[in-house]
Amino acid sequence: MSSGRKLLLTALRFDIESLRHLAASCDMVGDISRFIHALQRERGASTIYLASKGAQFAARRQTFVEEVSAAEALIRSRLEEFAEAPHPQATGRLLRRIATVWMALDELSSLRHSVESFGLSPDAATLAFNELIGGLLAIVFEAADTAADPDITRALVAIFHLMQGKELAGQERACGAFGFTYGHFDEPHRALLTRLTQDQNRCFDTFLEFAGSSVRESWETRLSPQTLSHIEALRDSASRADRGPSRRDARVSETWYALTTQRIDALREVEACAIEELARLCHLKISRAQQALEAARAPRKGASSAPGEQLLALTGSERLGDLTTSALTSPLGRSLIELTHAQSSRLQGLSDELENTRKALRERKLIERAKGLIMAHQSMSEEQAYRFLRKTSMDQSKSMANMAQSILELSSMLERKAP
Known part of the structure; x- marks a missing residue:
């Protein structure tokens, strides 16, 4: 076997190994997505629980805590695997992100105890959950930043912005639950509600720019315009609420929570579709790389020498200039040039x-x-x-x-x- 062929086989094996590590990172993104969704539910319920002094969402919050605990066990297992055998593409920054999340997970039980005993305000509880979720999103961001394949990078960028937009929608749910439970929005919370809406739109615009056609179709079919219309009406009422005494109405806060939850659950379905598409893309890339490796390993039938050796044998007594001229003007030469140009353009585009x-x-x-x-x-x-x-x-x-x-x-x- 020639040195060039050995090098080609080594390169193909390296590509397959890199793609497998990237696929493992994408699997971790899926686990993070599910964990964040569970945390978002616990955060929303905790906000209403604290704002209502335990009168609302006590049982529901406990259910969400149990769901998060189950998802937490899986995410810890995934992070432990990554810590024991870091991927070659992993950067120090990514490892620090994971370490930060791990330490935040260790503090989760203390946060829950403080919520249970009303030891912190709704805003403080929301901020604590935000920090943990933000750390998890940072891991997804780093996975997108270290991906070398353009198609996988695009898919990861789309997923990251969708997850970030969904997280902002979760923060909006918590902020709105706080105001509607109290029966009053002060100026900082009104401004926050407006900013969260604007930032969501920016994230979703970027998501749609990078998402594939099937994922965009999922977005269009799963998100209910009617639900968003009702949410818009409540957003408008929050921005126009007077600044007089509080008027608590449990029905309004429950309605707000139900509507925003419907929207977030729909976003989660789109997110799951995008992650499934990413997994299929990873496996397709691996399959193609393996096929290329098998093709490179197979002996070439009827070929007694390498293409380069055949080319050198053709020269005979011809001068190099004459050979180059005839090669460029022959139909085969022209087709090779066109193929080279097409490949060059494709690679440049990628x-x-x-x-x-x-x-x-x-x-x-x-x-x-x-x-x-x-x-x-x-x-x-x-x-x-x-x-x-x-x-x-x-x-x-x-x-x-x-x-x-x-x-x-x-x-x-x-x-x-x-x-």
């Missing part, structure tokens, strides 16, 4: 597609880093920092990514000049 996807991911990282810097130095909340960054970028006619880069560069320069 490269451009992957780079565009990675660019979107890099820009998101810049924005998140700049937002954290603003929060630290300006004593702002995450929402305030985001609004500040968006307004500043609009005032200076820059994209948010460019504005974030400028802020980070300025911070780095000031740190170097500091005594």
Whole structure:
């Protein structure tokens, strides 16, 4: 066997191994999706339980706690497998994300005890759940960022934005449950409700841009316009509510929770469809790579020498220039050139597609880093920092990514000049 063929077989085996590791990461994304959905249900029930001083959702919350505990056992097992044998593509950042989630899971029982004993406010409980869910979403983000295959990257980017949009819908459910249970929305909660709606739309727009046709079809068929219309009516009532004394009405909070839950459950079905499509794509890629490996292993019938050796044998006494000219002008030569151009264009298209996807991911990282810097130095909340960054970028006619880069560069320069 020639050295070139050995190298080809090694490359194909490496591709298969990489795809298998990527498929395992995608399986973990599916487990995270199911776990987040269970956590979202517990968070919503806990908010109403705390806001109503235990008068509502006590039994339902306990049911959700049991569901989360079952899902937690599976996710811990998955993370343990990953920790014992990290994938070759895993970065230090991804491993730190997983470690952070693991530590947050260890604190989950303490959080539940505080909810049970009314030891924290509804907003504080929501924030604690948000932090854990945010950490889980960060793992999905890192999986998308480290994927090398363009098609799988696109699918992961779509899933990440769908999961993030669904998480924002879950936060909206908790925020609305808080206000409707109290019978009153103060200005911060009204502003939060508005921002969560806007951010959801942005995430879902990106999801639809990257999702495949079957997943987009699932989106169109599973989400009920009537349910969203009722939610919009309640959103409008929350934004127009007067600022007088609270008027508690358990029926309104129950209606809000039921409608938003219907929507989130529908989003979960779309999410499951997207994850199933991702799994099929991974297995298809592996199957094709294995077929390519088998084809490369099979001996070529009727071939006594390698194509390169045959080509050299054809030269005879012909000068290289003459041979090149005849090869370029022959029908076979022209077809090979056309094939090469087609392959080159396809590879360039895949490269451009992957780079565009990675660019979107890099820009998101810049924005998140700049937002954290603003929060630290300006004593702002995450929402305030985001609004500040968006307004500043609009005032200076820059994209948010460019504005974030400028802020980070300025911070780095000031740190170097500091005594």
